[in-house]
Amino acid sequence: MTDQEGFCRALPRRGLLGAAAALALPAVARAQSGTITLIVPTAAAGTTDFAARLLAEPLSRLLGQTVVVENKPGANGALGTQDVARARPDGTRLLVQYSGYQVGTPAVVSNLGYDVRKDFAPVALLLDAPQVIFLHPAIPAGNVAELVTYAKAHPGQLNYASSGSGSLQHLGTELLKLRTGTDMTHVPYRGTGPATQDLISGRVQMMMTTPPPLMPFVREGRLKALAITAATRSPALPDVPTLAEQGLPGIEVVGWFALFAPAGTPPALLQRLGEAADAVVASPEFRRRAEEQGAVARQMRPEEIQARVNRELDEWTHVVRDARIQPE
Secondary structure (H helix, E strand, O other), X not given: OXXXXXXXXXXXXXXXXXXXXXXXHHHHHXXXXXXXXXXXXXXXXXXXXXXXXXXXXXXXXXXXXXXXXXXXXXXXXXXHHXXXXXXXXXXXXXXXXXXXXXXXXXXXXXXXXXXXOOOEEEXXXXXXXXXXXXXXXXXXXXXXXXXXXXXXXXXXXXEEEEOOOOOHHHXXXXXXXXXXXXXXXXXXXXXXXXXXHHHHHOOOOEEEEOOOOXXXXXXXXXXXXXXXXXXXXXXXXXXXXEOHHHOOOOOOOEEEEEEEEXXXXXXXXXXXXXXXXXXXXXOHHHHHHHHHOOOEEOXXXXXXXXXXXXXXHHHHHHHHHHHOOOOO
């Protein structure tokens, strides 16, 4: 069986075309010319970058087109996101987006130059990834209760990193601070990659983020993983308990990563791109590599993705108000 046949066999149901449309993809691809650029609004080495690169090569094979990844970090994800919002709706410039930037940044910054409810067309969901609380080994805490005790004994002295103001790393930690009555200092970075480097070196002491980029450092003992911010434990970190298991129910912060096109992209083109992306996500190789890094390959219909965007934007807007978060 060829790789293309394997992907097509793995296709989920989607819209009216289904698997029959996937089998016609090569003919469709010949009619659509041009390189497809996947814009990643973060620096390299983060989970968004991981998701894009996991998608790019098999998507290229399936569509018969060159697919490249372009990192465009800056402005808390707004630089790359705005790039795609303003791109021609011809399917050649797509956004691999992190939920923190799609629903977190707009909750903090009101004037971004785009509207995530109107300016994007969801194509496919790629990954769900629970946030994990990572800690530098120099901090004497082996669980969340000890972390809270340490933070209360050292108000304002525990620095936590994020990939930018409005990221889930930022908002999730602010939610944790609200629930625990602690005072920690936010240190924003231009992406998870540079934040991770400073966490490893000890310049910052804590980060709540998705597991993939930090998993190697946990295995090497250079970082500690204290808690999973999801309802269940992660298969990649089976010994790390959830926040609820450690006495903090109701704090669930799950990042997701999805593919978007500019609004106005023709429905037939969105259908073709969605069928192909779904086939990649359903493939055993994509799922295996995601799970190895603590993420879960997940599929969702475009209308469900947009409903998730709308719901979570409302939820994080409430957190921003309650925590009195201001743009940084």
